[in-house]
């Protein structure tokens with residue numbers, strides 16, 4: 160039968176040829192963090208000394224309590240005491256410091272992204288030149304040419320690689336990058352998307368203020384630096400000329416959703432000013448907002464999928480890759496969903512070892528879940544659950560979610 164020449168049919172055929180056949184999968188994961196490490200039980204002394212705020216004894220003891228209860232053991236930072244020492248404007252609220260902060264944190268963010276991406280590419284097993292699209296997400300400044308171009312240079316990607324750069328999505332930056340990567344991979348047959356989220360928080364660094372700004376202490380007590388990268392593709396696994404499979408899906412990205420909670424626009428505020436992000440705000444209400452809304456939000460996300468048997472275990476029938484925005488945020492998810500102890504073990508471990516690396520954190524959590532699932536040595540929590548939820552909070556207040564399916568699991 161002759162092919163139709165009706166424009167609508169031709170357009171449809173072109174569209175079908177361009178689209179991938181399968182759903183997007185994460186094919187490899189890489190992470191990186193700075194070598195400079197501060198133990199959480201030493202952080203309060205370090206912070207009050209570096210910011211020349213030793214005289215603020217009441218705030219110091221409050222900060223100590225927050226650190227003690229944070230669920231964090233250590234964090235990694237690009238910035239050091241010496242670095243801040245040569246830029247006194249960083250601890251002076253009245254002095255402009257955006258230029259100095261951005262110059263330092265951009266280089267750090269680019270290098271961390273390159274390290275994480277190199278690890279992802281190496282785990283993927285194909286050459287960097289096979290990457291067709293690049294999605295980079297960061298809170299470490301707002302410049303052009305930006306982190307995407309620099310990362311493409313550092314990795315030696317093809318000049319024709321198609322780039323997308325996302326700035327200031329806060330802690331949902333990692334999920335936003337993955338959501339965009341999924342759409343690109345499913346819309347472009349043969350695409351291999353490198354999605355990287357990189358955070359260096361010197362832009363956020365701020366001296367203690369007064370009793371009215373305890374959120375500054377909270378952000379200083381929980382945020383750390385790090386980068387995560389994944390390779391995303393949507394077609395059948397690729398084999399080399401000898402027929403050896405060189406790429407295998409780790410997690411399929413089944414569906415994505417983004418919900419902005421009404422009336423919460425002041426809950427997480429990120430302001431880029433002459434003082435960097437030091438004028439940002441974090442409401443004490445965030446854990447309660449999460450507790451009150453997350454079940455409805457996840458029900459709306461999962462119900463239309465009609466996943467087989469997931470309902471049998473309730474929320475405990477899923478594995479969970481949650482952004483550990485803070486210990487109280489994880490407690491809120493756990494309480495609201497009735498999750499068993501251990502369900503958030505990967506999130507709590509990443510929080511403990513690295514703190515909240517903003518959008519990059521959830522990629523560390525995903526990598527930790529991958530490691531636990533592949534661990535043959537014993538029963539790891541969540542190994543029997545094949546469907547999972549990845550979720551993070553961002554300004555808005557926004558809850559971003561990706562429903563996952565772990566590779567090699569066809570039952571359940």
Ligand SMILES: CC(C)(COP(=O)(O)OP(=O)(O)OC[C@H]1O[C@@H](n2cnc3c(N)ncnc32)[C@H](O)[C@@H]1OP(=O)(O)O)[C@@H](O)C(=O)NCCC(=O)NCCSC(=O)CC(=O)O
Nearest residue numbers: 228229329330373374441442443445484485486487553554
């Ligand atoms: C920081 C904590 C570990 C501290 O835990 P604690 O067990 O010590 O107890 P707590 O919650 O009572 O807090 C201790 C004291 O700090 C105060 N406090 C806590 N959070 C505050 C905030 N955001 N603003 C102002 N004050 C705050 C409390 O009122 C209390 O004061 P008092 O002692 O006077 O009673 C926890 O509160 C936590 O994990 N909070 C969630 C942090 C969060 O919102 N993360 C999201 C980051 S943003 C993100 O991930 C998204 C994004 O950036 O886009």
